[in-house]
Amino acid sequence: xxxxxxxxxxxxxxxxxxxxxxxxxxxxxxxxxxxxxxxxxxxxxxxxxxxxxxxxxxxxxxxxxxxxxxxxxxxxxxxxxxxxxxxxxxxxxxxxxxxxxxxxxxxxxxxxxxxxxxxxxxxxxxxxxxxxxxxxxxxxxxxxxxxxxxxxxxxxxxxxxxxxxxxxxxxxxxxxxxxxxxxxxxxxxxxxxxxxxxxxxxxxxxxxxxxxxxxxxxxxxxxxxxxxxxxxxxxxxxxxxxxxxxxxxxxxxxxxxxxxxxxxxxxxxxxxxxxxxxxxxxxxxxxxxxxxxxxxxxxxxxxxxxxxxxxxxxxxxxxxxxxxxxxxxxxxxxxxxxxxxxxxxxxxxxxxxxxxxxxxxxxxxxxxxxxxxxxxxxxxxxxxxxxxxxxxxxxxxxxxxxxxxxxxxxxxx
Ligand SMILES: Cc1ncc(COP(=O)(O)O)c(C=O)c1O
Numbered sequence: 105x106x107x108x109x110x111x112x113x114x115x116x117x118x119x120x121x122x123x124x125x126x127x128x129x130x131x132x133x134x135x136x137x138x139x140x141x142x143x144x145x146x147x148x149x150x151x152x153x154x155x156x157x158x159x160x161x162x163x164x165x166x167x168x169x170x171x172x173x174x175x176x177x178x179x180x181x182x183x184x185x186x187x188x189x190x191x192x193x194x195x196x197x198x199x200x201x202x203x204x205x206x207x208x209x210x211x212x213x214x215x216x217x218x219x220x221x222x223x224x225x226x227x228x229x230x231x232x233x234x235x236x237x238x239x240x241x242x243x244x245x246x247x248x249x250x251x252x253x254x255x256x257x258x259x260x261x262x263x264x265x266x267x268x269x270x271x272x273x274x275x276x277x278x279x280x281x282x283x284x285x286x287x288x289x290x291x292x293x294x295x296x297x298x299x300x301x302x303x304x305x306x307x308x309x310x311x312x313x314x315x316x317x318x319x320x321x322x323x324x325x326x327x328x329x330x331x332x333x334x335x336x337x338x339x340x341x342x343x344x345x346x347x348x349x350x351x352x353x354x355x356x357x358x359x360x361x362x363x364x365x366x367x368x369x370x371x372x373x374x375x376x377x378x379x380x381x382x383x384x385x386x387x388x389x390x391x392x393x394x395x396x397x398x399x400x401x402x403x404x405x406x407x408x409x410x411x412x413x414x415x416x417x418x419x420x421x422x423x424x425x426x427x428x429x430x431x432x433x434x435x436x437x438x439x440x441x442x443x444x445x446x447x448x449x450x451x452x453x454x455x456x457x458x459x460x461x462x463x464x465x466x467x468x469x470x471x472x473x474x475x476x477x478x479x480x481x482x483x484x485x486x487x488x489x490x491x492x493x494x495x496x497x498x499x500x501x502x503x504x505x506x507x508x509x510x511x512x513x514x515x516x517x
Contacts, residue, residue, distance in 0.1 A: 112137045112179070117190065125191050125306055126375040133186025133368070135179055146365040147180045176353040180361040184368045185337065188327070191306040191371070192319050194339035198348045199364055203302065203322020204230055205357035206336030210318060211267075213351040214296060214344065217243030219266040224251035224281065225479045226274035227300070228322075229468040232475070235269075248478075251279045252411060257286065261293050271300040272309075273415070275453075276427040276463045276487035277480050278402045280411035283418055287315025296344075302326070302454070307378040308421045318344060323363075325454030326424070328370040329377050333363040377456065377492060381424030384498065385490040389426045391499055397436075397509050399429040399484065425453055427463070427487040434483040436509055437462050441486065443508035446493075446501040453489035458498055461487045 115134045120127065137145050152171035154160040162168035171177045181199050189197035200206040211234075215221070223235055225248045235246035249256040251274050261268075268290045272281035283299065290297035298318045299311035305326045311319050321327055323335035336359075338348050352358055359367075382405075389403035401408075404415035405422030415422060430436045441449055447458045451466045461467060468481045476482075490498070 114186075117186070120190065125310075128187065128190045129307070129371045129374050132190035133183045133188075135183050144183060144365060144368050145180070146361055147174075147178055148361045149178075150174050152177075174361060175356050175358050176349070178361050178364070180368070181359050181364040184359070184364040184371075187368060187371050188306070188321070188323075188337050189339050192301070192339040193306070193310050193312050194319065194345075195342040196345040197337050197339040198345050198352060199323075199359035199367075200336040200338065200352065201357040201359055202334045203228075203300075203320070203324055203336040204234065206320045206322070206338045207231055207234060207300070209348050209351050209355070209357060210298060210320060210338050211239055211244065212355065213347040215239075215244050215266055218264060219244050220262050220264045221246040221267045221269055222257060222260045222265055222295075223248055223269040224271065224274065225249060225475075226251050226277055226279055227269070227271050228275050228302075229463075229470055231269075231271075231300070233470055248475075251281045254282065254285055254289075257289055261289065261295070265293055265295050267296045267298055269298045269300075271302065272311075273303050273404055273423055273425070275303065276402070276425065276461070276467070276485065278303075278404050278409070278423070278426060280404050280409075280415045280418075282414060283311055283314040283316065290317070291315070303423050303425055304419055304421075305374060305378060307375045308382070308423060309419045312339070314418060317341070323359075323367045323370075324452070326374060326378065326381075327367050327454075329374065329454060329456055330370065331452055331455040331457065333366045335359050335363045335367055378421065378424070380492040381490055382421035384492065384495045385424045385426050386422060387495045388488070388490055388498060388502075392426070392428050392502075395506060397431055397506055399431050401428045402426060424490045425487065426490065427485055429482060429484045430486065430509070432484050432509070434462075434464070436512075437464075437484050437486055439508050439512055440505035443505045444501045445504060446497065447488075453487075455489065456492045458491035458493060458501075459489045461489075463487050 151173050185197040247260040249260050270281045287297050296317045299316040300320045302322045302325050318340040321337045386405040392401045403426035447460045450459045464481050
């Protein structure tokens with residue numbers, strides 16, 4: 105058999121200029137090898153060969169672009185980076201081994217000892233630990249503030265503040281930050297504004313357009329969408345991403361080609377998945393609000409949500425994650441969770457399969473009791489990452505939880 109030996113080509117980005125996120129999700133960042141494959145190729149190789157010793161030297165010396173070694177150059181990883189950068193509207197993306205590696209790489213590349221960070225209190229528990237325990241050891245101090253209290257943000261900024269860090273909507277209480285306001289505060293103080301866009305994805309919100317300098321993702325969540333791989337990505341200007349890339353090249357928290365390929369394929373269905381997640385989540389949130397055993401539902405799509413109008417303004421949809429407090433404490437929350445039969449008890453989110461979590465003892469379990477209280481992570485709080493199953497079936501399964509609570513209360517009479 106004769107193989108056609110055509111050059112591997114990057115399909116030109118200019119062909120996609122001005123196209124919507126839905127199209128970029130399917131088409132941006134694609135390469136095609138000499139085999140002319142239609143789906144994206146995967147390059148699971150640790151290193152690359154050179155035509156000559158001189159070429160090897162030119163590649164290592166940076167005089168000739170091209171692949172060297174997959175810790176810092178791999179075409180599959182670059183294809184994923186190209187696609188997510190286009191979707192977020194950023195100049196460049198750098199893929200990492202996990203979402204936490206994306207946050208760590210950003211901090212290591214762009215902060216130094218003596219710098220100060222202001223971070224919203226409701227961030228993912230491990231992000232909180234990274235700042236409080238590990239970054240502090242390297243002389244980077246972090247102040248934690250309420251995501252929604254602009255006065256507290258202003259009061260916490262110091263001359264040495266170099267970064268404002270948020271998640272919006274927050275995990276798990278779905279609070280929404282005023283991104284334009286925080287972007288202005290960051291600019292006024294010569295600090296970077298970093299947004300973890302994990303919950304919304306570029307389909308629902310593009311923080312760079314609203315003044316953020318850097319967007320971070322745990323690709324493990326919606327970008328994959330089917331719970332297969334752990335990964336992360338940082339998106340921003342060419343200049344800043346060159347710094348993040350430099351850290352990655354030296355320290356090595358790199359994304360594997362296989363994971364990059366899975367994420368690349370995941371992005372293709374992201375827009376339609378996000379719409380299905382949003383529709384199901386809104387309907388469930390409305391339904392949960394009517395349940396007598398529910399104390400309060402947290403979802404930005406509800407009119408009862410304090411930042412509902414802001415969310416409508418800066419998001420194209422309200423996302424797939426909601427949380428609610430049951431009347432009761434840990435016993436009721438665990439009893440409810442254990443009574444469900446279909447929904448998965450797992451800490452991951454952003455999956456097509458609905459998941460249920462008790463944040464106080466899992467994702468946010470490492471926070472001190474005080475930090476939990478300040479972040480609103482109470483023992484009666486349950487988080488649901490709403491999947492794309494039929495919403496009536498989700499109600500049936502959650503109905504088992506409510507039934508169990510009712511049975512327990514009649515047993516106690
Ligand atoms: C909002 C958010 N950011 C970052 C992370 C960390 O991502 P990873 O688990 O891929 O390291 C998570 C994980 O749950 C998350 O929910």
